Amino acid sequence: MMGARSITRERAFILLSCAVAVPSIFVAASLWSQVAAYQNQVETLQSDLYVLESGNEVYRVRVDELEDRVAELQVEANRNSKIVDTWRTYRDRLEEAYVENARLKGLLLEREVDKENFTAPTVRSRKETYRIGETVAFIIESEVPLYGSYFSIWDPDGILVWEGDPLGNWVEVDGLWITPFYDQTAYLEPMILGEDMPLGEWSWSYRFSDIVYIKGAFTVIEPYEGILPGMG
Numbered sequence: 001m002m003g004a005r006s007i008t009r010e011r012a013f014i015l016l017s018c019a020v021a022v023p024s025i026f027v028a029a030s031l032w033s034q035v036a037a038y039q040n041q042v043e044t045l046q047s048d049l050y051v052l053e054s055g056n057e058v059y060r061v062r063v064d065e066l067e068d069r070v071a072e073l074q075v076e077a078n079r080n081s082k083i084v085d086t087w088r089t090y091r092d093r094l095e096e097a098y099v100e101n102a103r104l105k106g107l108l109l110e111r112e113v114d115k116e117n118f119t120a121p122t123v124r125s126r127k128e129t130y131r132i133g134e135t136v137a138f139i140i141e142s143e144v145p146l147y148g149s150y151f152s153i154w155d156p157d158g159i160l161v162w163e164g165d166p167l168g169n170w171v172e173v174d175g176l177w178i179t180p181f182y183d184q185t186a187y188l189e190p191m192i193l194g195e196d197m198p199l200g201e202w203s204w205s206y207r208f209s210d211i212v213y214i215k216g217a218f219t220v221i222e223p224y225e226g227i228l229p230g231m232g
Helices: 002-112
Strands: 122-125 129-131 138-141 150-154 160-163 171-173 176-178 200-208 212-221
Touching: 122 212, 138 200
Parallel strands: 129 212
Antiparallel strands: 122 138, 138 176, 150 160, 150 200, 171 176, 200 212
């Protein structure tokens, strides 16, 4: 009986050990599976991190390139700014010289002209009616180039809006002297009817010393539909 009981106990121990070992194996396998899963996640994250770091490196290189280009453009902009300033300075000096030259030529002409036999030029506005946005200009035909003569323009309220530079560029056409539209400026700017300018009847005058004084008028109306000021 004792032997039988001992065998029974041994078998029971073995059976119990197996019963405990089998769940332990499953637990260990489950843990290893989780470890493998975590390992895969870590490897994936590391791979993603590498991609991000590579991308960031490319980005940093690109940023450095852009910063270098910005610096180059800034140097170029500064250089161009100096060129523009120089150009403006010479343009202003040229304009001053142009105006002074026309004025002096006008004074000489005033002394030389035979006032008693002088024939006044024909002067008229290039249009009787202008729209807002258009450029006012005049047609002049003279037997002699009237250097130093100039135009003045007043709005309907009698306010002087524009006084042109002394005319210094004259061209002979069929025996008469004319001045081109593009040279009828004030400080190099033509007389453009801005959108804030009033409608109605405007007046103008053309003067050469006390020898010539011609007056006229033109009408200003609304701009063309769909056309902004300065485009006409």
